[in-house]
Amino acid sequence: MINRDRSEERIGFQESAPYKPSYDLQTDFVMVYGIDKTMPERIKAWKEKGYVVHLMTGVAWGEYQDYLYGKIDGQNHWDEAQTNKHESHILHGKDIPYMVPTISYTNFLTERIRIAVDAGVEAIHLEEPEFWADGGYSEAFKREWQIYYKEPWQPPHESVDAEYRASHLKAYLYKRALDRLCSELKEYALVKYNRFLRFYVPTHSLINYTQWRIISPESMLIDLPAIDGYIAQIWTGTSRTPNVYEGVRKERTFETAFLEYGMMQELVSGTDRRMWFLHDPIEDNPRHTWSDYRRNYYKTVVASLLHPEISHFEISPWPRRIFEGKYPKEDGTGVETIPENYATNLLSVMHTLGNMDQQDIQIYGYAEKIGVLVADSMMYQRRNFSNDEIESNARYDGTDPDSVKNEEDIDLLNFSHFYGLALPLLKRGLWVRPVQLDNVRRFSNYLKDYRLLILSYEFLKPEYPDLHNALAQWVKEGGVLIYVGDDSDPYHKVREWWNTGKHQYQYPREHLFECFGLANELEQGIYHIDKGVLGYLRLCPKELTTSNKSADLLREIINHSLETYDQQITLEEKNYFMLQRGPYRIAAVVDESMSSDPLVIKGSFVDLFDPTLKVLDHIQLKPDENALLYDLNYDSKKEDVKVIAASSRIEKIDQHENGFEITVRGPEKIKAAARLFCPKEPIEAKLVIGNVSKQIKCEWHEPSKTVFLNYIHSSTEQTKVVINWQ
Structure with missing residues (x-):
């Protein structure tokens, strides 16, 4: 925690506004947001304050009006805006549409971002490559369909096959755009500046994108060598999206965040790529109170820290709106700025996150991971075909949760097929992890850490037949696979490998069971497969969310399958x-x-x-x-002063015979706090700013040999806290 090298990039934040002392959080790096004309100056200002400077910009949307209206090349490009079936543009803001990532648009982004490379940024974040499920009707997308599929465009709403193919194409187009842009600018930086430029993709989790009906490349990006990693954009706005468990639909922020962070950890599992977990002390929806934001923020922080494989964090998007914004009062009489104590505590938590690279990990209770298999194809089957005459213009993005009113749309938003498999185990204290099915063919030992996996093809599809060969081999060598499904999903009928050419199966499950050496029309039950076990529950997974009794069905077949595998194994349930x-x-x-x-x-x-x-x-x-x-008992050595927690960046500790002094930095005028191990009881504490010194609050706790301090940062002068104990 002391004098951490900023090049480690443990913690950072993004900000579109110019540098200002009131939100100078003193992290390792800052992501200057946006590629407007002020970008070079903003980069320079943050760099002068000692930050490692990155650039972040939207890849699907942004202030790109010059391109849209033809000021770049003399050609109007509104035909590249994402468009729904009513020929309405899908907008992020006025004159800010979500874009179809054409070659022309990708070239435009490349040239705009080249300016940031020239300004000396060390990394670039291309945020949220998003294509809405409601899109797919623009002229640009129709052209891309013809090029990719070599057949005339089909309206996505007319069949499950057209929807599935359109969605797959949407993901591919953003994969292509990122590959071209990142590869070209990496070469440019090396040729012109002999500088290795890094590229990252800040993206929501596969779970959230599926839930919100958005298509993105997700695991496809692993195939791109020009991508160096990701930011897991998970925060209260995504994880408070309601889901259903035991028949009750409500927000389950901790549980959803736990699954989302686990999903994102899987994106880099077994690779050398970087992952930052994001938290947001508030969110895009400005209608909550500070106490609501605070309660849910703590849940996301804890959920993320329960995944010790990740120790890098984006501690805040938009700190300006946290420390200068105003939100509703508890009594509804108006708005208020952040409470003083919450601001202090936020900074303490944020700086603590910079110290999470710990090698000593201990899990309490039953610690075996249970995998629920997921796949990018979850995003490809998210249109409501049950009553397409009822048209909903609601597009749930976390800012207006009440906009989704149609019963069928709410059912889609619940995403009960997935939560029906995950929540019955998570609610019993079992370490459930979403496992990326697509990675089974990418990495030969991808499943080595799992003994128990759960799979259903009622909300995802296997994109390649060799996935089944790998799963069958894993089971035969001693894995336990629980398959849940009743073959009811209409997307089984899409034109795919299991029903074309030599393969003539009604459902991909039939091919999977054949790889196990079992008959297609298998009775529900438990089956030995060489050294492993297959448990088959012939039920739609969304039914597992309806009651405690239905959730028990999943827990029972898992327990019985494990008993069949080894009678000594029992799941240790807890709360x-x-x-x-x-x-x-x-x-x-x-x-x-x-x-x-x-x-x-x-x-x-x-x-x-x-x-x-x-x-x-x-x-x-x-x-x-x-x-x-x-x-406090973790380290028994208490001879030297040691920082336990602080809402400051601690740059230096100087201990001497009569006491010690620490050099602190943080945003101006925000009350700071620190607790330190102190070998002797202090007799005084002073805050020294430049040549001015004053007494500050100092509380001694004799049993723990710790001292608590309160002080205020200065943005213009070096700030020191001086403690004397004799």
Whole structure:
């Protein structure tokens, strides 16, 4: 935590506004957002403040009016705007449509972003390559269809086959655009500046894009060598999207975030690519109160930290709207800026995230990962064909949750096929991880860490037959596969490998079972497959969300399959998750579980979700509560001063015979806090800004040998905290 090299890029944020001391969060890197005329100056200003500077810009949308209206090449390009079946443009804002990523549009982006390369940025983030499921009707898309499929364009709403093919093409087009743009500019940077330029893709999770009916390349990007990694754009706005469990539809922020972060971790599993997990203390929907934002923010932080494979974080998009924005008061009488204590605590949590690269990991309770197989093809079958005469213009993007009113659209948004497989296990404290089926053919040992996988083709499709060969081999060598499905999905009828050429199967499941050496028309039950086991539950997975009894059906076939595999194996169900990352204890208790008992944690801990960084020896978490703690007993050495937590960047600690001083940096005028190990009780604490010194709050906690400090940062002068103990 002390004097961390900014080149490690552990924590960062994005901001479109010019540098300002009030949101100078003192992270390792900043992503200057947008490629307008002010971009070079904004890059220069942040760089002068010591940041590693990246650029971020939207790849699907942006302030690209010069291109749309022909000022670049004399040709109007509105025919490249994403368009729905009513010939209405799909807009991100006024004159800001979501774009079809044509070759021409990609070339335009390349030239605009080249300016940032010339300005000296070290990395570029191409945000949110998104194509809406409602799109696919523009003239540009029709041309791309003819080129790709070598056949006339088909309206996506006319058949499941047309919808599936249109969606696959949408993902491919953004893959092509990113490959061309990143490859060209990487070469440009090396040729002109002898500088290796990195490219990252900030993207929502596959789970959220499927839920919100958006198509994106997702796992396709693994095939592009020019892509260096991703930002997992997961925050309260995505993870508070309601889902159904035991017949109840409601927000389940922790559970959804846990699955989303797990999904994004899979994008880089087994690769050398970087992943930053994003958090947002507020969200795009401005109608919540600060207490609501705070409660849900803590849930996403804890959910992300329960995936210790990732230790890099984007701590905030748009800090200006956090520290200068105004949001509704609890009593509804107006709006207010961020509460002082929440601002202090936010900074403490943010800087703590920079210290999460811990090698010592301990998981409490049954720790075996259970995989629910997912695939990019989930995004390709998200149109409502049940009553296409009822047209909904609602496009759920997290900012207006009440816009989706049609019953069929709500059913799609619930995404119960997936949550029906995941929530019955997650709600019992089992470590469920979405596993990318597409990666099974990319990496030969991709499934090596799993003994139990769950699969259904009622909401996704296998894009290649050799996936089944790999799954069959995994089962035969000792894996347990639970297949859930009743062959009811209309998308089984799309023109794909299982029903064309030599393959003539009604459902892809039939080919999978054939690879196991089993008959196509198999009875529901449990089957030995060499050293492994297949459990077959002939039921649509969305039915598993309707009641406790239906969720039990999944849990029962899993337990019986495991008993068939090895009678010594039993799933240890509980109502909490808890692990330790070095000195940090992370815990969450889930509601709607087998028990409403609290989780009791005893020891000596600092509560990192408390603005006063309180020392506790007894923590009791109730259902739907969570904690981020510092374990004071983790390191018994207490001879030297040590930072436990601080809402500052601690650049230096100088300890001497009579005390110590620390150099701190942070956004101006925000109340800061710190708790440190201190070998002796202080007699005074002073804040020194330039040549001015004043007394500050200093609280000694004798049992833990720690001191708590409050102070204010200065943006113009070096700020030091001086402690004397004699």
